Amino acid sequence: DSSSELESVSSSLSSCLSTSEIPSSPHSSNVIDKIKIEISKTLAKYCNSLTPGDAFSRLRFGKNGQDFVLSLAGLRALDPSAEESISLLLSQSPLICGISTVERRNEFIVFTCDTFYLAKEVLSQIYVQSSSSEGLPTYGFNSHGGGRKVIIEYSSPNIAKPFHLGHLRPTIIGAFLNNLYRSCGWNVTAMNYLGDWGTQFGMIAVGFEKYGSQAELERDPCHHLFKVYVKINADAETDPTIKMQAASYFKRMEDGDESALANWRIWRDHSVNRYKQDYATLNAHFDVYTGESTVGKEWQDKAIDRLETLNVITDVTGMKLVDMTQWGLRKAVLRKRDGTSIYLSRDIAEAVDRHENYAFDKMIYVVASQQDLHLAQFFKIIQLMEFDWSNRLQHINHGLVLDMSTRKGTVIFLDKIIETTSAFMHTLMKKRTEKYAKLENPGAVAQELALTAIKIQDLSAKRIKNYPYRQQRMEAYRGDRGPYLQYTYARLSSIRRRNEHLLPLDPSFLQLSYLCEPGVHRLLFLLGTLPHVIRTTQKNHQPCEVVTFCFRLSRAVMGLWKTLRVAGEPDLEKARARLWLFECTREVLGSAMRLLTLRPLERV
Ligand code: ARG
Secondary structure (H helix, E strand, C coil), X not given: CHHHHHHHHHHHHXXXXXXXXXXXXXXXXXXXXXXXXXXXHHHHHHCCCCCXXXXXXXCEECCCCCCEEEEHHHHHHHCCCXXXXXXXXXXXXXXXXXXXXXXXXXXXXXXXXXXXHXXXXXXXXXXXXXXXXXXXXXXXXXXXXXXXXXXXXXXXXXXXXXXEHHHHHHHHHHHHHHHXXXXXXXXXXXXXXXXXXXXXHHHHHHHHHHHCCHHHHHHCHHHHHHHHHHHHHHHHHHCCHHHHHHHHHHHHHHCCCHHHHHHHHHHHHHHHHHHHHHHHHHCCCCCEEEEHHHCCCHHHHHHHHHHHHCCCEEEECCEEEEECHHHCCCEEEEECCCCCCCHHHHHHHHHHHHHHHHCCCEEEEEEEHHHHHHHHHHHHHHHHCCCCCHHHEEEEEECCEECCXXXXXXCCEHHHHHHHHHHHHXXXXXXXXXXXXXXXXXHHHHHHHHHHHHHHXXXXXXXXXXXXXXXXXXXXXXXXXXXXXXXXXXXXXXXXXXXXXXXXXXXXXXXXXXXXXXXXXXXXXXXXXXXXXXXXXXXXXXXXXHHHHHHHHHHHHHCCCCCCCCCCCCCHHHHHHHHHHHHHHHHHHHHHHHHCCCCCCCCC
């Protein structure tokens, strides 16, 4: 039976590859892999020097809409006689399940799938896996995580500051990874590690005495505290006593002085409540809120003890410094002169605590590349402390949003951006009078379009890239912009609405041979690649891979609106087959969009 055969091929292949390359359980296997395995087997049969595993890893998706391509140059480097073997394969054109043609184009061998086969296999896989009841895999998802535990720490803003564009990146990248890991079968704890401790709270305390207002604090806590913070910092430039007052205030906080902690607690609560609203808007979720304030002393001290035995601690009149220059990681302060803790020492102790409480298999920190050195120092210290889990820590970094400076007053707050962008979207929506009239809640639609634009302009490039803040980036309308995805999704939804009379569709009676128009093949193949996209993304943590997938899919289906009419098609069987293709596309686009934290809109 073919499925058990596939299973044995998969498992023999996975023994020569990393298991992540080939799905080893038939449950997570997917059509595109199945075809790829078939091609690999054939290639290995013809080329002696090639194992099926080698062949599998050499097969690529074609850039110009070609299904699979194999580079001859690469093959030649491996085995000079491979060229002849390939010529033989081309002349004999052996049967490969799922493949209709194999041909040579310049330096590549191109394998083209059979459209009918794709339609049958891909669509039924989408159907089966999306309509399964809760708890079972959704199409494209996999069980690779096998229930392993991962902590994803993300967002982690310094509180008492309104949410600004700089916070946005670690938040949406993290929220995306949270979705992604869940979709790959990991047991995820999404954690927000608030920057709620440190000398800056001493500054705010001193500032609050001078500039604070209880009423304003209650109205808009983050903005108010931020204003106070900016003012007191400005004062501190001319008055050196302010920093000293702040430090001694913070010392009282660290010593547990209730009178110093009372105000801080109020600020913290207000800020966190405000953040929670922002997170709800952004569709970012957390299982746990912790913060620097809750980190215990024990492991901070033990870290210093341990590093002392390694002779890497220097005491500079009471200040403890760790010297990591031999590992290219410079020197870092671990404890200040007055004995108060520091960002780095808190991270160390917190990680130990998390390991004790969660016994994670992996812990991801989504933090800006600005802190690369900090994270590297922190990971190195965990390693020097000889924790056997030190290699389970991973820093997922990201670039910055440029052209923003707190001091120059050019910080852009998230609420402002959402407001401006939503207003812009709303104006555009109103121009489409007929559609606009049908919207139940146009304000919410405008906001979701705005959020989509904001998130997509951020997630479109590789994480590490910096980008400048420009409002035009949010409002750009042509090309690969967020709203385009929402339009595509809404259009697919409207096809469904307008053809309710053809529903429900019974896949076993559909005439898929009707799906033969040019353009359909491309769409089907793309639909088939989602499981692959998810697997790769889980390895490289690049949300832009999923963004690219969404745009490719949108463009592929856009070419079909006119040629693949459903409403008005006199042949009902044809109409049903087409509707099914669109429905499956809607399902897949929706699930990729949701991974990206977007909320797909039924109408725009
Ligand atoms: N609160 C820090 C900041 O805003 C980021 C915290 C990152 N996480 C960590 N475990 N160090 O800069």
